Amino acid sequence: MSFYDLDFIEKTFIHYAKENTRSYEENHDQVPTSPSQVKMGKELTKHLQDIGLDAYYNEKTGFAIGHLKKNVSDEVTPIGFFSHIDTADFNAENIRPQVHRNYDGKRVVLDEKEGIYLDPKDFPALASCKGETLITSDGHTLLGTDDKAGIVGILSMLKYLTEHPEIEHGDIYIGFGPDEEIGYGGRRFDANDFPNVELAYTLENGRPGDFEYETFNATEAQIHIRGTVVHPGEAYGLMVNAATLMNDFLDRLPKDEVPEKSKGYDGFILVLNATGSVDHADISLIIRDFDWNKFTAKEQLIKDIVAELNKKYSDRFSLKMRRQYENIYNVIKDQPYVVNLALDAYKKLGIKQNIQTFRGGTDGNFITQKGIPTPNLFNGGGNYHGRYEYATVEQIDKLAEVLTEIVKEHLYQTRNGRDEAPLKKYW
Ligand SMILES: [Zn+2]
Numbered sequence: 297m298s299f300y301d302l303d304f305i306e307k308t309f310i311h312y313a314k315e316n317t318r319s320y321e322e323n324h325d326q327v328p329t330s331p332s333q334v335k336m337g338k339e340l341t342k343h344l345q346d347i348g349l350d351a352y353y354n355e356k357t358g359f360a361i362g363h364l365k366k367n368v369s370d371e372v373t374p375i376g377f378f379s380h381i382d383t384a385d386f387n388a389e390n391i392r393p394q395v396h397r398n399y400d401g402k403r404v405v406l407d408e409k410e411g412i413y414l415d416p417k418d419f420p421a422l423a424s425c426k427g428e429t430l431i432t433s434d435g436h437t438l439l440g441t442d443d444k445a446g447i448v449g450i451l452s453m454l455k456y457l458t459e460h461p462e463i464e465h466g467d468i469y470i471g472f473g474p475d476e477e478i479g480y481g482g483r484r485f486d487a488n489d490f491p492n493v494e495l496a497y498t499l500e501n502g503r504p505g506d507f508e509y510e511t512f513n514a515t516e517a518q519i520h521i522r523g524t525v526v527h528p529g530e531a532y533g534l535m536v537n538a539a540t541l542m543n544d545f546l547d548r549l550p551k552d553e554v555p556e557k558s559k560g561y562d563g564f565i566l567v568l569n570a571t572g573s574v575d576h577a578d579i580s581l582i583i584r585d586f587d588w589n590k591f592t593a594k595e596q597l598i599k600d601i602v603a604e605l606n607k608k609y610s611d612r613f614s615l616k617m618r619r620q621y622e623n624i625y626n627v628i629k630d631q632p633y634v635v636n637l638a639l640d641a642y643k644k645l646g647i648k649q650n651i652q653t654f655r656g657g658t659d660g661n662f663i664t665q666k667g668i669p670t671p672n673l674f675n676g677g678g679n680y681h682g683r684y685e686y687a688t689v690e691q692i693d694k695l696a697e698v699l700t701e702i703v704k705e706h707l708y709q710t711r712n713g714r715d716e717a718p719l720k721k722y723w
Contacts, residue, residue: 318388421678464707514661519579521612545601548605621665
């Protein structure tokens, strides 16, 4: 049984999926980082206007912003939804979506000649898509489920609400932003575009029932080491080899707190790059942890190692450390309503909740830090960021239903009392 118009979802998803909206880290001084994102941002603005929203494209941030006005006289705080226009760092040229109607649950041929298959043996989650309208790429590009499925879920919800004016709702704000995949979209979002919005959701990956309100805390660090070059034949007591000092630093890092030995709630320190010569050496690393105390302890460890080595080698090390984002739980733990509201909506729809930790960060991290607590729902599909990416029309439909239910539930709880139950702590 479908909630909304499956034909609209299929056509709209394929339409936007075909647009190459890849973001480019190397263009990070441009907003957005690719012209195709401007094009789609403006197209989405028009789409929002056509549905009946007040909408505009913010040239400074690259966000398409929409506002669906409330149709009740109640004092109800505005609610926001975000999804992103850009796609991940993978080939996005000539995306040719393939529709597999009434998917039989078996191996899907993406490119017979080149032997590219989407196989439930490799991706067991595919089994749950049996009987649905499965959409894949042709095996040579990504599909862009992340996050065009989120965009289409939002458009479907808006269309449903405007076609059913009897459904009461408060003010709804929409943000379709660029450059999420490279960490710039949410950082540039202007909260003035979401006046008085009290709570919002991102629609990042996962399937119906998934929910995330814990993400990493994140810091990056650059360490520069100065050496002293002298002729090797006359180096005794004079040469300081920066590469040797670099190795001393690397040796002191914890051996087990690395991504390849971490899962669940574990944090890590990852050396992204270390290059050294006699003259100088550079190390770049990132720190990730859910737990604030463990996170700041890791930051302190790096500072301590640098201090220790500066003592040992008379000030050859310099350190630049920068916080990238903070766990949204740090804020959301004191504002449980935003979580409970979504979980109550799942319950009303009979969707089994699956609360997960997100071993990364999203636009929600930056938006939460700007004062709007923003946990993550889902967008449907799977295998994000690569040639095996897929979506199903039915799961996007489920997303539209969930978004509509959240809007209804928010008004209901505004009238009848909010669910402020404290959040379960997972660590
Ligand atoms: Zn995404």
